[in-house]
Amino acid sequence: MALSAQQIPRWFNSIKLSSFINATQLTKRCTRPGKTLLHGFSAQLPMSSDNCFLQWGFKTYRTSSLWNSSQSTNLNGQESNSTQSTLLPSVNEQSQETQKIPSFDSELSLEGLDDLPPLSPLQPVSEEEAIQIIADPPLPPVSFTLRDYVDHSETLRKLVLLVAYLRSKNFSKTDISQMVRNAPFLLNFSVERLDNRLGFFQKELELSVKKTRDLVVRLPRLLTGSLEPVKENMKVYRLELGFKRNEIQHMITRIPKMLTANKRKLTETFDYLHNVMNIPHHIIVKFPQVFNTRLFKVKERHLxxxxxxxxxxxxxxxxxxxxxxxxxxxxxxxCEEIAKASVQDFEKFLKTL
Known part of the structure; x- marks a missing residue:
């Protein structure tokens, strides 16, 4: 039965191992007088063990070559088998000589195993061989939580404490996910630092717990950003723009970005609304979104x-x-509903500015 392409390298490795062990045995036999190595030749000739080993190795190599040529023709395969049977000693002689091999030759034969090329794990195998492969035990079931890893990770413990703190302040899971999505740096905060930030906004703005919670959920970067712009804008609203505390609370709860807006933009917008358009404070307080609009747009439409x-x-x-x-x-x-004019008229007017 012909060997498959996948089995040839494995067969050749076994031949090399068998040939090496037989070579070690024949080396000992060549040094003993009265032993016949080949038919018609006597081992009494003065031959060193090295020469005998080289002579046998040459004939073994010839045997392997004859086997390779047998894949093309059956006649050469039969000659190779007869030659191999001529070269190798009988089974009885092998069993007798194997018992006499000293420990040094055993170590030598083990050293020869290092020369054998290891089998590649990527080497293709046949379907029959694949069926006989014993698979590794299955992995444990996948865990859908990090509960088993919290005790072994300082980072996970901090995250668990942070989420537990937010939950204790009545932040819902949706609120927490929205805050983390919009301000990921919040995950680096400790519980103490986060508690100080929440306390600052509640005290500085004099807001209730619910309004403070709604404020940071809508703009979570208030917690992660610098507090200096917030303090500066609060002074601007009170001292420069003249808003009352309750008016400031109403505006920032409607438009949280007013706490971090540019100071120059705030003052310029308020100055135009209040001093040019003559809009009083209580009207501006009702429409704080005007501070998020570009000033040139307000000017164009008002003019x-x-x-x-x-x-x-x-x-x-x-x-x-x-x-x-x-x-x-x-x-x-x-133009249609407010100005009662056409867009072309509005565009022509803008060219005159």
């Missing part, structure tokens, strides 16, 4: 309404225009 005679921002008078509509709607709707 166009003034040109048309429709700039009226007092809710107690007719044709009232709210600040929300002034800054939030697109140009097409602004």
């Amino acid at each position: 166009f309404l003034s040109y048309l005679g429709r700039a009226q921002y007092d809710p107690a008078k007719p044709n009232y225009i709210s600040l929300d509509k002034l800054v939030s709607i697109p140009d097409e709707i602004f």
Whole structure:
């Protein structure tokens, strides 16, 4: 039965191992007088063990070559088998000589095993061999939680404590996930640092617990960012812009970004609204989103309404225009519903500015 392509390298490795052991045995036999190595030749000739080993190795190599050529023709395969049977000693002689091999030759034969090339784990195998492969035991079931690893990781312990603290402050799981998604640096905070930040906003802004929680959920970078811009803007609202504390609370709960807005932008927007458009504080407080609008957009629309005679921002008078509509709607709707003009007229007016 012909060997498959996958089995040839394994067969050749076994031949090398068998040939090496037989060579060791024949080396001992060549040094003993009266032993016949080949038919018609006597071992009484003065031959060293090295020469005998080389002569046998040459004939063994010839035997391996004859076997390789037997894959092309059956006739050469039969000659190779007869030659191999001529070279190798009988079974009885092998068993007798094996018992006489000293320990040094055993160590030598073990050293020869290092020369054998290891079998590659990527070597292809047949279906029959694959069925006989014993698979490793299955892995333990996959864990869907980190509960088993918390005790072995300082980072996981801090995260668990952080989440437990937020849950104790009545933050929902949705709130926590939203805060972490919008401000990932929050995960680096300790419980003490996070508690100090929450206490600062509640005390500085004089907000209730619920309003403080809603504020940081909507803008979690208030907790992770610097507190200096917040302190500076609070002074601007009170001292420079003249807003009362309750008015500031109302605006920042509606638009949390006002706590971190640019100071120059805040003052310029308020100055134009209050001193040019003559809008009082209590109207501005109702529409704090005007501070998030670009100032040039407010100027363009106010000047166009003034040109048309429709700039009226007092809710107690007719044709009232709210600040929300002034800054939030697109140009097409602004021209049609507020200015009562066409977009082309508005664009022509902007070219005159």
